[in-house]
Amino acid sequence: MAGPLSRTAQQTANGGPADAVAGLPAPPPLLGRLRLSGPLALLALLVRRALLLAVLLATVFAAVELLPGDAATATSERGESAADLAQRRALLGLDQPLLSRFTDWMTGLPTGDLGTSARGVPVAELLAKPFPNTVLLGGLALLVTLLASLALGCWAALKPGGKTDRAVSSTATGVLALPEFVVAVALVLVFALWTDWLPAVTLTGADGSPASWRMLVLPVLALAIPQIGWNTRIVRAALADEAKAPHVETAVIDGLPRHRVLTHHLLPGALPTIAAGIATSTGMLLGGAVVVETIFNYPGIGSVLAGAVTDRDSPVIAGVVAVTGAVITGVLLLADFVRAWASGGRV
Template sequence: MPASLTPYFLIAQRLGVALITLVIVSFAVFFATELLPGDVAEILLGQAATPEAVAGLREAMGLNQPGIYRFLHWFVGLASGDLGTSYVNNMPVADLISGRLANSLKLAGVTTLFAVPIALSLGIGAAMWRGSIFDRLVSVLTISVISVPEFMVATLAVLIFAVWLGWLPALSYGADVGSWSAMLKAYAMPVITLGFVVSAQMIRMTRAAVIETINTPYVEMALLKGASRSRMVLRHALPNALGPIANAVALSLSYLVGGVIIVETIFNYPGVAKLMVDAVSTRDLPLIQSCAMIFCISYLSLITLADMIAILANPRLRH
């Protein structure tokens, strides 16, 4: 194979691995939800239901068919975009999710837009001036942010900005988002809270990755050529640290879709995470499965994207 094709081959390979992982995960998700305690038909009909009624409903819902058959049926539907019908309110799962997913993605997108550039500059800056006051300040702050649980950050933010100062609305959703300033206000608190949570890890990983490349002989060589500190870091160290940084960013961001239940609850924000928790409490299997698959897809695509960046950033693979 010509050398110039290798990166594309590797990328195709990564995409293939991602697809296979997805199939395996869907299998796991389907059968794990099957293991949830309680029988759907019994729950739906309530405690007073006669055994005949339960059996009838099970038959009607296709619950008596073998598991593997139901899995295939579900998987084919999933692949063709049919997420099934909610057990609880008979609505198509796709309809239930779509609005919520848009909300979640909007929140995640705004957070990414703010958190990633800030985190990367702080991390790179801390590495560039390692050992300085700035570096120590950043380190102490990131460690304290990591160790403070997010509900604490969120609650404190509400207490200070909404209750005491009255600057920002306590609830984000349904607030007036007619203008830019109103939208900024509405999103400020959840974004700040989430930003805190995801940035800390990104800052630490970026700093570590850049410092590791700063200690290489080629960065010392740049110093001995008379390069300034910023040239050493930005031109020589950073391009070689892209792979690990992309991975750290992807790992942190993957948290923004599925892991934000606390923030969604505190700010009463109707996202997918909250939808899934509600679905678990009502044993709404199709909804749970679809939510789990969405989390998995977002996680996988972020990781695969980071892998692809790492491959493309490596000149040994490109040339």
């Protein structure tokens, strides 16, 4: 269990696999490499994340541009003439160069202006109701992932090499290979069709949110189960690596109870790796939410994004990427600070 996955988990926590593959010591955590403290470190991290997000948004604009057709054609009514389409393109700014359109859109981003959709609706207004629903779904799935993977990884680590350890590790390996839509279909089959315990679709209330908490159970589980498998292996691998530390071996020789060795010696040292794994899962959960929302008819950004791709609507697609990227950036920053704190680094 402390083989290749352990090394991969440790490389992830330390910032990258390149040096470890070459047989060199892995670099220190991101905050350590910055050699900055306090506000300067925070500013450097924010600039780094903002630049990455800007590159991603530029890629989104370019990718939509490469799709056949454009927003004017996709949203046109039947029977519109070529002059009508040309007028619509001018109205949407599609007659301008791609760089100019992207620059104009980015200029409004710091003020919260996400532009206007091809159908004339402000993007911020379009995302105002569905995006909080997606954040709720992803946040609950992240919480379930964290609690379940910690519990399973620690349970397996209490008796390394035993039946429990092997069973948890094997099950986690099988589960992490399952796509979200396969898990979702299986959950619907068992809990909605066979037992009728939980609803298979989501109904919305007057405020646009799910009408009952029971409608959240299956979508949350469909998102969380694959990530529980992945993070359980990360937790188990991190604990196995930490068990080789001299202070842990000393604690075992001194006869401390297993649960005390786990909570006071293993978990604190494994925390940076665990935080990195959970932070990585945030992007996977929000990405998988698009598929899961479609299956369960959940009122999130999945349907908005699907419609925007059909309409070749760059501002809407970029707006979805921007708001989800902001959430992921926040989680990654939190993970960076947790790793720095656990490693004794300065922030």
